[in-house]
Every structure is written in structure tokens, then in C-alpha cells.
Amino acid sequence: MTSDEHNIKPTDLRGILKYVPMFRDHVFVLAIDGSLVAHENFQNVLLDIAVLRSLNIKVVLVHGVGHQLKALAEQKETAISDPHGELETDAVTLELATEAAAMVSLEVMQGLTRNGLRCATCNGVRSKEIGIFEGKDQLSSGTVDKIDEVLFNKLLDADTIPVITPIAFNREGEPLRINSDLLASELASKLKASKLIYMTTQEGLQISGQPLTNLPVADLEGLIETTKQMPTRLLSKFKHAAKAINVGTPRAHILDGRLFGALLNEIFDKVGIGTMVYSNDYQSIRRAVTADAHSIYNITQNGVRTESLRERSQESIAATIDDYLVYEIDGSIVGCVNLKIYDSGDIAEIGSVYVQAFYQNKGVGRKMVEFACAEAQARGSRRAIAVTTQASKFFSKVCAFEEGTVNELPVERCEDYAQNGRNSKVLYLDL
Ligand SMILES: CC(C)(COP(=O)(O)OP(=O)(O)OC[C@H]1O[C@@H](n2cnc3c(N)ncnc32)[C@H](O)[C@@H]1OP(=O)(O)O)[C@@H](O)C(=O)NCCC(=O)NCCS
Structure with a gap:
């Protein structure tokens, strides 16, 4: 070059x-x-x-x-x-x-x-x-x-x-x-x-x-x-x-x-x-398996209580377990992220990012988002989006996402966005 x-x-x-x-x-x-x-x-x-x-x-x-x-x-x-x-x-x-x-x-x-x-x-x-x-x-x-x-x-x-x-x-x-x-x-x-x-x-x-x-x-x-x-x-x-x-x-x-x-x-x-x-920063991150659904449900409950995460039942987590990545330290799950690749367009959504309080501010969240973005890119996505109520600054300042609008959402996500009433911010990162 x-x-x-x-x-x-x-x-x-x-x-x-x-x-x-x-x-x-x-x-x-x-x-x-x-x-x-x-x-x-x-x-x-x-x-x-x-x-x-x-x-x-x-x-x-x-x-x-x-x-x-x-x-x-x-x-x-x-x-x-x-x-x-x-x-x-x-x-x-x-x-x-x-x-x-x-x-x-x-x-x-x-x-x-x-x-x-x-x-x-x-x-x-x-x-x-x-x-x-x-x-x-x-x-x-x-x-x-x-x-x-x-x-x-x-x-x-x-x-x-x-x-x-x-x-x-x-x-x-x-x-x-x-x-x-x-x-x-x-x-x-x-x-x-x-x-x-x-x-x-x-x-x-x-x-x-x-x-x-x-x-x-x-x-x-x-x-x-x-x-x-x-x-x-x-x-x-x-x-x-x-x-x-x-x-x-x-x-x-x-x-x-x-x-x-x-x-x-x-x-x-x-x-x-x-x-x-x-x-080898990412060695603690792995794909979730069905047996992890219970731990993911438990650790994310705090986020649900503070409205930073949407409520999901353990059954719905188990049903979409392939979309989750988890961060494991000494055999315990301390964080998770959900990566959803949409059918239409080249968009992947990075959601349900959660890090247990004790492990926050140690780079775990950033690594999981980076890992999920790399995974999305490897699977053909050209853009990652994040829809968040309380972590927009984390995505923009720490993960280099840019602030966007609802127009960034894929069509099949728009209806849910309009109906759930969370008024979340939309951010995106071109991969
Ligand atoms: C947001 C979250 C995933 C970040 O994970 P983390 O492992 O603590 O973050 P990292 O250690 O990688 O990054 C730390 C940096 O992010 C910043 N940060 C973390 N959460 C933030 C927030 N909600 N708003 C603004 N900045 C935030 C910290 O101030 C720190 O900044 P610094 O590096 O300049 O000191 C974690 O705080 C969390 O689980 N929050 C509750 C759930 C949530 O809001 N999830 C997002 C749903 S989409």
C-alpha cells in the first residue's frame, strides 16, 4: 500500500x-x-x-x-x-x-x-x-x-x-x-x-x-x-x-x-x-451455553431494577442463548452481552451489556463490546448499533460509538422501539 x-x-x-x-x-x-x-x-x-x-x-x-x-x-x-x-x-x-x-x-x-x-x-x-x-x-x-x-x-x-x-x-x-x-x-x-x-x-x-x-x-x-x-x-x-x-x-x-x-x-x-x-485480552470471553441462562438472568436483575436493562425471563434468555457472550473469571460469569444480527441490512445490535458491580471500571465492558463488534464484523455486519437508556456515554466515550437517531435502526427493530416507551438513545459504530 x-x-x-x-x-x-x-x-x-x-x-x-x-x-x-x-x-x-x-x-x-x-x-x-x-x-x-x-x-x-x-x-x-x-x-x-x-x-x-x-x-x-x-x-x-x-x-x-x-x-x-x-x-x-x-x-x-x-x-x-x-x-x-x-x-x-x-x-x-x-x-x-x-x-x-x-x-x-x-x-x-x-x-x-x-x-x-x-x-x-x-x-x-x-x-x-x-x-x-x-x-x-x-x-x-x-x-x-x-x-x-x-x-x-x-x-x-x-x-x-x-x-x-x-x-x-x-x-x-x-x-x-x-x-x-x-x-x-x-x-x-x-x-x-x-x-x-x-x-x-x-x-x-x-x-x-x-x-x-x-x-x-x-x-x-x-x-x-x-x-x-x-x-x-x-x-x-x-x-x-x-x-x-x-x-x-x-x-x-x-x-x-x-x-x-x-x-x-x-x-x-x-x-x-x-x-x-x-x-490476548479476550480470552475470558466465550459464547454462552444453555447452562449459563440462570447466571445471566441473575446477574442482570440489578440492571433491570435500575431500568438500564430490559426485563427478560430466564426462559427467553435460554431460548436466545446463542446470541449471548459471557465474561468469565475463575469459573464465574461476571458480565454478559447480547449480539443480535438482523436479517435485513448489515446491522448488528449490541445489547444487554452488563458487568457485575464489583468488576465495573476494570475494562470488562469495553472488552465485551469490542469483542462483540469484532464478531459482528466477522459475520458480515457493517454497522453495530446500541440502544441504551443509561450507558450512552459509555458507548460514545469508551467504545467510540457515535450518537445516532432512530433512523439507524433496522426496520424490524423500529416497531419495538416505538412501542416499548423506553425512549432509549441510539448509537452506532461503522465496522
Ligand atoms: C455500562 C457498563 C457495561 C460498563 O462496563 P465496565 O466494565 O464498568 O466499563 P469499562 O471498565 O470497560 O469502562 C469504564 C469507563 O466507562 C465509564 N462508564 C461506565 N458506565 C458508564 C455510564 N453508564 N455512563 C458513562 N460512563 C460510563 C466509566 O466512567 C469509565 O470511564 P473512564 O475509563 O474514563 O474512567 C457497566 O457499567 C454496567 O453494567 N452498567 C449497568 C448496565 C448498563 O447500563 N448497561 C448498558 C445497557 S445497553
Whole structure:
């Protein structure tokens, strides 16, 4: 695909706006390869970062130095031990890496400043020596010892982008070289980022000629095992993305930053431009079976009492049990959702969303709605609708639905809507 096919048009701005409340105050860790800082499109990447900041997304920027380190070594005709901070780092390489880090950091800070953005370098990451690995002393190569969460959060709360170089001091104040992919992954986990985004100057991964747009982390781990020819630099990012996801970062993205608007398209376009890896968030959701009708009836009674849900008998739930999905924790059903696909048109209704009080505000409702939407899409629906009395803001702000009117309803639902007198709001999401 060309970058033109993905460019966000002004008319898409409304589409972007629905993501604003979704991402407000979320932390995104952005890892930018040194080669991208040197690329002509870097100026546009900076503009994209300014857009993220204007939407109140908190950005932590980690940059690499491999490209600049290799260039410096060539210029000085010096042999270096490893440009990427993965193997051992000898004294000469450390010296050049420190010089490269200062140069890149300066360039990044200058670019952010030109775009009116506050930024700061800091010693919020403490390193420690890797030591001896596979019988070999890794010299000045380091890994993350400690991340000063308080310092990072203070900077982020002060509208400041922390700019992190892959050289960090150990407890004694000695500089060590850390691989920037690893650094970004650790920061994403520690700062509870909702996205870890690697921006490279490499084409995305393709499998059998098809670009890999999104995949669950388990599939990625399978691919890492089986795909022998994955380019080394991409492999490093995929491995660190998988690591972050396995310890709680919900999503990681790997994209070719040379493409105009890659960052914004990846975040705000439904299809995206790179590869998104996501956690197996939905493993607690399953189709309901007849034996679940009793539990669904019981847990939804509270919703019926407060008029957020319509009354349904246990028999009617059992009769339409195939339309229900349930969220199970330790063998108990804590939430449910009803997915009804209408015969006419391509519309699916997401209804009877209910989460037991104790489990509310933990992302269960959002995951069930997302899962139901994906299921509806897989079954050919083009639009999901929700008809709700008390949760319209949940659908719009949390699940990115848009407010609609009764005209959005399929014909066979209109009569019921007119007669039941609930005066519910109608929302929709194009799938
Ligand atoms: C609506 C409901 C399903 C949401 O489930 P949940 O698991 O608590 O929601 P999540 O954890 O995924 O999302 C939490 C977010 O939704 C918001 N939210 C939840 N219910 C809301 C409501 N009725 N109105 C506005 N916002 C709501 C929370 O404030 C929170 O926002 P934040 O992330 O900005 O802090 C759940 O609250 C519920 O069962 N409510 C009663 C039944 C109901 O009204 N169902 C809808 C019938 S169609």
C-alpha cells in the first residue's frame, strides 16, 4: 500500500475526534530509530507527535543511535564492537555511542522545540551491567536496573516529553549502553503505557506477500519461532513488543516511519499502516451455553431494577442463548452481552451489556463490546448499533460509538422501539 492511500483527509477529523476521550492522558512510549531521526520524514514525525500532544496524549520518546554510531565509526575509521547495544560494548564503542547519543538527543530536542513542545532529558532510568553472558564479558553493555516512575510522571504531568537516550548511568554514575528497543519496552511496562510504538526505517513484515496488520501476541510468538528470515532489526522490535505485552502493555505497533503520516494513520485509522500486536485480552470471553441462562438472568436483575436493562425471563434468555457472550473469571460469569444480527441490512445490535458491580471500571465492558463488534464484523455486519437508556456515554466515550437517531435502526427493530416507551438513545459504530 502507498502512503497516499492512508493519508488522513480533513473529512476524517470527525473520525479522529471520537478517539480523543479514549486516549486522553494515556501514556504512549514512542521508540524512534536513529536512522529515522536522520531521515527526511522525521520533521513530519515531529508534527504527528505535536498532534498527539494536542490531544493530551502523554508521550515518552526513546531514540536509538545505531545509525549515527555506525556513521561516526566510519568517519573516524574506528572498528566498533556492536552498533545496537545487544552484544558487548567496548570502551571505544561506548565513547562513540555517547557522542552519537548526545547528537541525536540534541536533534530530537531541537525538533520538538521547533514544534512548540516541552521536552527534557533526565536520569530517570538507572542501568546495570549485563555482566558475563554466554561466557563472554559484555563490558559496557547494560540493561535496565530501575525506572524512576515518580520523575517520569512529574514530567508528563508538566506537559513535558521525556527524551530518553540509550545511554544510562548505573548506580556509580558510569554510563552504559542499552539497546533502545529494550529500553522502550521496559519503560512502557513501568509507566503503564497503553501503547508502545516502534518507528523504524524498514518495510513492515509480510507473510506470504500480505502485510501483517494485526495479530495477537501468541501468534507473534509463533511467528518469531517459525519465521527464519525475519530481518534482525525487526525481530528485535517484535521480541521486545511481545515482552511488553506479556507484562501488561495492551498494544504494541511497529511501523515504517518513512511513510508520511504513519504515526497518526496507525493510531487513528481503522486499518492502520504498520503491524499492531495485542494482548490476548479476550480470552475470558466465550459464547454462552444453555447452562449459563440462570447466571445471566441473575446477574442482570440489578440492571433491570435500575431500568438500564430490559426485563427478560430466564426462559427467553435460554431460548436466545446463542446470541449471548459471557465474561468469565475463575469459573464465574461476571458480565454478559447480547449480539443480535438482523436479517435485513448489515446491522448488528449490541445489547444487554452488563458487568457485575464489583468488576465495573476494570475494562470488562469495553472488552465485551469490542469483542462483540469484532464478531459482528466477522459475520458480515457493517454497522453495530446500541440502544441504551443509561450507558450512552459509555458507548460514545469508551467504545467510540457515535450518537445516532432512530433512523439507524433496522426496520424490524423500529416497531419495538416505538412501542416499548423506553425512549432509549441510539448509537452506532461503522465496522
Ligand atoms: C455500562 C457498563 C457495561 C460498563 O462496563 P465496565 O466494565 O464498568 O466499563 P469499562 O471498565 O470497560 O469502562 C469504564 C469507563 O466507562 C465509564 N462508564 C461506565 N458506565 C458508564 C455510564 N453508564 N455512563 C458513562 N460512563 C460510563 C466509566 O466512567 C469509565 O470511564 P473512564 O475509563 O474514563 O474512567 C457497566 O457499567 C454496567 O453494567 N452498567 C449497568 C448496565 C448498563 O447500563 N448497561 C448498558 C445497557 S445497553
